[in-house]
Amino acid sequence: MARLDxxxxxxxxxxxxxxxxxxxSKRRGQSVExxxxxxxxxxxxxxxxxxxxxxxxxxxxLKLFQEELDLTVHVAFDRSLSMGHPSPDKYRFVRQLAAALxxxxxVHNNRVTVSAFSxxxxxxxxxxxxxxxxxxLAELMMTVEADGPSLFDTACKQLVSSTPSSGVMLVISDxxxxxxxxxxxxxxxxxxxxxxxIQTLSPEELNPTLSGxxxxxxxxxxxxxxxxxxxxxxxxxxxxxxxxxxxxxAFCTRHGAAYILxxxxxxxxxxxxxxxxxxxxxx
Amino acid sequence: MQWLTPATALYAxxxxxxxxxxxxxxxxxxxxxxxxxxxxxHRAIQDxxxxxxxxxxxxxxxxxxxxxxxxxxxVALAGPVLNMSQxxxxxVVILIDRSASMNxxxxxxxxxxxxxxxxxxxxxxxxxxxxxxxxxxxxADQAMIIAxxxxxxxxxxxxxxxxxxxxxxxxxxxxxxxxxLGETLTVARAFTQPPGVETNNRTSEQRAQLHLFSDxxxxxxxxxxxxxxxxxxxxxxxxxxxxxxxAMQARRSYEQTDQIQxxxxxxxxxxxxxxxxxxxxxxxxxxxxxxxxxSGARADANGVGIMPGRxxxxxxxxxxxxxxxxxxxxxxxxxxxxxxxxxxxxxxxxLNVALVTAGNPVLASVLQACPLAAFKVLTAExxxxxxxxxxxxxxxxxxxxxxxxxxxxxxxxxxxxxVPEAMGMTVAxxxxxxxxxxxxxxxxxxxHVNPSNVYVAQAQAVVPPREALVLAQFNGGPAVVLxxxxxxxxxxxxFDCLKSNWPFEPSFVLFCYNVMDYLGMQVTDSHEAQxxxxxxxxxxxxxxxxxxxxxxxxxxxxxxxxxxxGSLRFPGTERVGTYSVAVAGDLPKTFAxxxxxxDESCVAPRSDLVLSGQTVSAQEAPVGLANxxxxxxxxxxxxxxxxxxxxVYNSKMRI
Numbered sequence: 001m002a003r004l005d006x007x008x009x010x011x012x013x014x015x016x017x018x019x020x021x022x023x024x025s026k027r028r029g030q031s032v033e034x035x036x037x038x039x040x041x042x043x044x045x046x047x048x049x050x051x052x053x054x055x056x057x058x059x060x061x062l063k064l065f066q067e068e069l070d071l072t073v074h075v076a077f078d079r080s081l082s083m084g085h086p087s088p089d090k091y092r093f094v095r096q097l098a099a100a101l102x103x104x105x106x107v108h109n110n111r112v113t114v115s116a117f118s119x120x121x122x123x124x125x126x127x128x129x130x131x132x133x134x135x136x137l138a139e140l141m142m143t144v145e146a147d148g149p150s151l152f153d154t155a156c157k158q159l160v161s162s163t164p165s166s167g168v169m170l171v172i173s174d175x176x177x178x179x180x181x182x183x184x185x186x187x188x189x190x191x192x193x194x195x196x197x198i199q200t201l202s203p204e205e206l207n208p209t210l211s212g213x214x215x216x217x218x219x220x221x222x223x224x225x226x227x228x229x230x231x232x233x234x235x236x237x238x239x240x241x242x243x244x245x246x247x248x249x250a251f252c253t254r255h256g257a258a259y260i261l262x263x264x265x266x267x268x269x270x271x272x273x274x275x276x277x278x279x280x281x282x283x
Numbered sequence: 284m285q286w287l288t289p290a291t292a293l294y295a296x297x298x299x300x301x302x303x304x305x306x307x308x309x310x311x312x313x314x315x316x317x318x319x320x321x322x323x324x325h326r327a328i329q330d331x332x333x334x335x336x337x338x339x340x341x342x343x344x345x346x347x348x349x350x351x352x353x354x355x356x357x358v359a360l361a362g363p364v365l366n367m368s369q370x371x372x373x374x375v376v377i378l379i380d381r382s383a384s385m386n387x388x389x390x391x392x393x394x395x396x397x398x399x400x401x402x403x404x405x406x407x408x409x410x411x412x413x414x415x416x417x418x419x420x421x422x423a424d425q426a427m428i429i430a431x432x433x434x435x436x437x438x439x440x441x442x443x444x445x446x447x448x449x450x451x452x453x454x455x456x457x458x459x460x461x462x463x464l465g466e467t468l469t470v471a472r473a474f475t476q477p478p479g480v481e482t483n484n485r486t487s488e489q490r491a492q493l494h495l496f497s498d499x500x501x502x503x504x505x506x507x508x509x510x511x512x513x514x515x516x517x518x519x520x521x522x523x524x525x526x527x528x529x530a531m532q533a534r535r536s537y538e539q540t541d542q543i544q545x546x547x548x549x550x551x552x553x554x555x556x557x558x559x560x561x562x563x564x565x566x567x568x569x570x571x572x573x574x575x576x577x578s579g580a581r582a583d584a585n586g587v588g589i590m591p592g593r594x595x596x597x598x599x600x601x602x603x604x605x606x607x608x609x610x611x612x613x614x615x616x617x618x619x620x621x622x623x624x625x626x627x628x629x630x631x632x633x634l635n636v637a638l639v640t641a642g643n644p645v646l647a648s649v650l651q652a653c654p655l656a657a658f659k660v661l662t663a664e665x666x667x668x669x670x671x672x673x674x675x676x677x678x679x680x681x682x683x684x685x686x687x688x689x690x691x692x693x694x695x696x697x698x699x700x701x702v703p704e705a706m707g708m709t710v711a712x713x714x715x716x717x718x719x720x721x722x723x724x725x726x727x728x729x730x731h732v733n734p735s736n737v738y739v740a741q742a743q744a745v746v747p748p749r750e751a752l753v754l755a756q757f758n759g760g761p762a763v764v765l766x767x768x769x770x771x772x773x774x775x776x777x778f779d780c781l782k783s784n785w786p787f788e789p790s791f792v793l794f795c796y797n798v799m800d801y802l803g804m805q806v807t808d809s810h811e812a813q814x815x816x817x818x819x820x821x822x823x824x825x826x827x828x829x830x831x832x833x834x835x836x837x838x839x840x841x842x843x844x845x846x847x848x849g850s851l852r853f854p855g856t857e858r859v860g861t862y863s864v865a866v867a868g869d870l871p872k873t874f875a876x877x878x879x880x881x882d883e884s885c886v887a888p889r890s891d892l893v894l895s896g897q898t899v900s901a902q903e904a905p906v907g908l909a910n911x912x913x914x915x916x917x918x919x920x921x922x923x924x925x926x927x928x929x930x931v932y933n934s935k936m937r938i
């Protein structure tokens with residue numbers, strides 16, 4: 001926790017906040033940071049007139065300052081059944097990561113919304129601000145278990161509607177959506193969020209150790225696949241995993257989002273303290 | 284390649300192949316495995332999915348290997364056979380010639396002809412057709428094995444058990460006897476044509492085929508009759524080069540008893556003339572060597588037989604003791620049995636003869652003319668007095684001229700007229716005015732004797748004992764009888780010579796001479812000690828149930844026991860050489876067994892057997908392996924496919 005206190009979420013974009021905060025905004029507002037001059041119009045506050053210029057030019061100009069607003073951080077994590085399989089470690093990893101990111105955001109007075117989604121948003125704590133709201137974040141994490149099928153596009157639609165202001169959007173999921181991830185991510189990107197996609201896959205998903213004649217059952221929709229697991233099939237599977245992740249990464253890059261692949265057998269703190277700092281999500 | 288049971292395999296294939304494919308679809312009971320998502324698996328298994336059966340079939344090497352294994356098993360089930368004979372269940376008689384000529388070592392690596400014949404016979408047995416396991420109609424071939432020389436020996440009766448047949452072939456041993464086919468054919472036909480309409484579901488009309496493995500040197504071929512195709516002749520042997528001793532005799536001179544005249548006749552059956560040494564040895568000491576040149580053999584006038592090159596050797600040897608005389612030719616050839624001949628020479632001995640008579644000057648003068656050591660004339664009373672306590676006659680030969688002594692000790696007797704009780708003959712009456720109408724001119728006693736002019740005024744009518752040999756015959760009964768008994772050897776003449784005209788005939792002198800010679804030879808026993816291969820060793824005059832040990836050329840000791848008549852008989856003189864018989868308490872006695880047979884020494888193999896009115900040609904090629912069952916290869920192939928399938932399966936399962 002102490003090490004997390006020193007971190008803060010950084011947005012790659014200048015986003016609009018709602019309240020006065022510590023982040024520079026595109027807006028002109030009240031701060032010490034000079035931004036520009038503009039001609040005086042009737043009704044402007046005379047306190048911002050630059051009298052030095054009036055003395056030299058005999059014209060009234062207003063001094064404009066950049067406004068510093070708070071940062072909205074959205075943490076959306078996948079709680080579908082697939083996240084609880086093949087072992088609980090995967091879902092635990094996701095919750096720990098979401099909690100860490102939420103905590104980092106809270107302690108720096110960012111406005112934090114944490115959502116759990118499966119086929120829809122099924123749990124959410126919204127607009128938290130300040131360290132005092134950490135217990136609410138923790139309660140959400142403790143109470144939400146992996147359940148339900150995934151329907152990413154529908155969930156993203158709800159996420160977009162429930163977050164009126166744009167901000168840093170952190171999506172934590174395995175991204176194994178049969179209907180595809182493209183439309184959902186496009187919704188989030190289209191809303192103006194600074195999107196980070198953290199794909200969490202378990203070691204068993206990356207390097208399966210299955211063998212023999214198997215009937216594979218999809219834990220979410222009960223879909224069946226009869227396979228005779230062979231070395232060739234395993235090679236083919238690994239190639240597909242790599243290709244799938246690369247496709248996702250390319251999609252994110254193409255749409256200005258950031259992509260991080262996290263294996264759940266690695267410690268969460270290493271991901272937070274090293275990887276996320278390296279990509280400048282945290283600093 | 285032919286098939287024994289193709290229908291069975293086809294039926295099995297019709298059932299099992301579809302069943303295998305069907306089972307293949309049904310066989311997998313897959314383990315359910317819950318995964319987080321099948322998304323990526325779907326992509327990975329697009330080409331490997333088993334849900335689509337034909338897609339599975341297209342690339343499934345396991346099913347392919349299983350089908351191949353099943354096909355290999357079905358091929359084995361169909362009973363493939365290489366070089367299959369069309370006729371099933373045939374019966375054959377394998378005739379193995381084991382006579383002397385089959386000991387010729389003219390095969391590869393000095394293999395004897397008998398071994399070559401046995402090899403061919405083994406191949407022939409291995410080629411006999413087995414019964415197909417999965418066929419109800421098929422029958423196995425049956426074979427019988429007869430080994431023959433001049434006699435037939437059934438080694439194995441009809442059987443389809445190849446191991447039994449091979450064991451029987453293993454038991455065939457060579458002999459140095461001559462060969463004849465008559466008895467063999469009689470035996471073979473007796474077995475192949477059992478009485479009755481049906482035996483073993485085969486009628487007597489079905490004839491077994493005879494397969495003869497021989498060099499064709501068989502004596503009585505022209506006396507045999509065969510049906511067309513009944514005999515198949517498998518010829519063995521290649522060479523005809525052989526120098527043989529075909530006759531040999533050694534005889535002491537009457538005038539100089541320490542001189543032995545040795546006569547030997549040699550024959551050469553090769554094409555080119557040869558010069559060889561002939562060695563004469565006595566008791567293994569070489570006493571003479573003669574060089575002999577033999578011309579090459581040539582065809583006879585008919586162009587069928589062979590006229591060998593001949594030569595003779597005559598050697599005079601000075602030796603006054605008993606021993607074994609060997610004549611050996613030293614030319615290396617392929618048959619060793621006829622390279623040497625042996626004879627047992629007796630020490631010089633002249634007879635001590637007694638004539639017991641009431642007075643017969645004719646007989647006395649005839650006997651005195653014989654070369655005797657001592658001759659004594661006795662009356663019956665004097666003879667009885669001299670023999671009162673004797674168990675063995677002190678005379679080598681005793682002549683009883685129409686007298687009946689009170690007691691006859693063991694000995695050799697020439698009896699005229701009255702019948703002594705010891706002879707065991709029953710007097711049935713008397714005969715008058717008799718002529719000798721039949722006699723045995725080949726017997727040694729009647730050799731050169733022509734009794735056709737003998738008239739007998741009065742003779743004894745007797746019933747001779749069963750073991751006696753009638754040498755001459757009157758109209759009404761026996762005239763001359765040879766009787767070998769425990770009590771002695773008797774030559775009985777059934778009349779008083781003075782009551783016939785025989786003393787006036789030259790044959791009377793010859794008869795007396797022959798009898799003295801014959802009975803005298805019994806004293807020395809040198810005649811009986813010289814035998815041909817196959818002739819039995821016979822020793823008479825021994826005590827009943829006496830045990831003797833016989834040591835032959837095969838270096839084995841055989842124990843022989845005399846019979847109730849005191850005769851010792853050993854028929855197993857199958858190999859040439861010297862046989863030593865040691866009777867308990869007596870010195871060993873040696874017998875010489877020789878081949879001395881031109882037909883057997885002529886080792887040139889015959890390409891055609893000329894039977895009675897039919898010619899049987901030898902098979903062009905040696906017996907080849909036929910009816911070779913290939914089903915074990917099918918089974919092995921099936922096992923290999925199964926192992927390969929197991930390996931492929933495990934390789935595919937390994938990650």
